[in-house]
Amino acid sequence: MAANAPIIDLKGIDVTFKEADRTVRAVKNVDLEVAKGDIYGIVGYSGAGKSTLVRVINQLQRQTSGKVTVSGQNMGALKGKALRQARTKIGMIFQHFNLMNERTIGDNVMFPLLLGSKLSRHDKQAKVDELLDLVGLSEKKNDYPAQLSGGQKQRVAIARALANDPEILISDEATSALDPKTTSSILDLLKNLNEKLGLTVVLITHEMQAVKSICNKVAVMQSGEIVERGDLLTIFSKPTQQLTKEFIETSSQIDAALANVVAQPSIQHLQANERLVVLSYAGASTDDPLIAQLYEQFKVTPNILFGNVEILQNTPVGNLGLVLSGEGDAVDKALAYVKEQGVTVRQISVAEYQAELARKAAEADTNDEGEA
């Protein structure tokens, strides 16, 4: 394997399920490259094909066509013992933990080591202790899964997944059954393992918050296809697809704030020289005193309505809702300047935006009736 070749390389992956009455093409011609050390997020709504796609990586699901290369090995060509050997290098954790109920925590973590590991009995025990220590559950070694909380169970599952020192960890909705606090502690653990062990992580989720907190890359899936992908900052600051924007909105709540704003009378009756805008920025551009410049250079007065800033991968990413007012074409000039600084400007016509909201609400209503 070339030094900088991706550790996971999916090429033209198609997965079709044939059933008596129908066929489902769950994954459609997907290419995906994950570099060593990535924490690669895959987001999408239920049924998008996320699980099917990642199960192809360790061949729990065979692809209908396409090529799967993991650590330089052509996975599709592996069978029997060779495939099982390759699987030991790909850990996996699940939404419902999937621990064995009749084995203690220690024995659950021991399980992968019972299958053909060459370690001595003593070394296996030491390995189990080390793993339980890593996930912070040493004192639970002799308990059974039923005695643990969800977050603790997931930690055990992580320890089990790491027993054979895998290079890759696949997490399929591993935090979806957990509360927000536990979720973030599990995500922190994954991030920690990524940094400490150089573990490559593929993180499936429908929560953008999870992606935001630990991923460096993200792919958005819809109906079996990856509709958008890229590094986290680009996706968050310059999403191009509607679905991506929707996912980002669920975590930033900008549209919710905007809807609130346009409902206010003072905004509904903006003067001719006033403009409602949302500025989105990522990284360096936020270091300049941009807002101050608006007034100093263009005599444009910014009235801040709402805003948020988040730190993604040590880079601030923010959204700011403003009403700008100035003489003549000052506002236009100011906005042109702002764009030059690498800030995305979204100008909002209050009337159009309200019409849009009304249309969406009507759509949602008919959907609800359709389902009822």
Added chain:
Amino acid sequence: MTTILATDFWTSIMPNVVANKDVFIQSTWETIYMTLVSGIIAGILGIIIGIALVVTAPGGILANRTTYWILDKLVNIFRSIPFIILLAVIAPFTRLLVGTSIGTTAALVPLTIGTAPFYARQVQNALVDVDRGIIEAAEAVGASPMQIIFRVYLREALPDLIRTSVVTVISLIGLTAMAGAIGGGGLGNTAISIGYDRFENDITIMAMIIILAIVFIIQILGDLWARKTDHR
């Protein structure tokens, strides 16, 4: 206390039982022998068939439509034959196998054939209840089909397997009584050929009491064991 244990007390309420004490001891052993031997053979067969049903079923770890279909139908057919008819139908086969169709050893053949399919279904149900996700997690860490069967399926389903085994052994004891009634020996034979045929009611009642005692002991021990292994 002394009067209860005194022989004349028992002679007064169960005269025929006391007179046939040795017959009872022997037929109790015969019942235990038939239950134990046919239970072990049917148990092994049932576990093998039950596992095969689970792993070859669609979506199983060794999915195989044809094998599953054949096993499934065989189990259904044998489970549908009333035991009393099975006894008669397989008599020639029994004779071929053990040289006679009468006696406790001969009874082992129909008992085994009558019990194995029933137990196979019970085993199948217990194993199917093991969460598919647990099996998948084992596959993901590189477990082979054999390792999954022995280290996951049988291990995870152990409490249920103990419970269904108890049910099976109890129904097997019922079958031994029926086999006994047509010449297989054991407590069933004693109850019918001495108690019922000669109108010696105390014999029939005593046979029933001993069978109930055996059933209760198995039930209690089985429940304790199942509870001890269950950590869900």
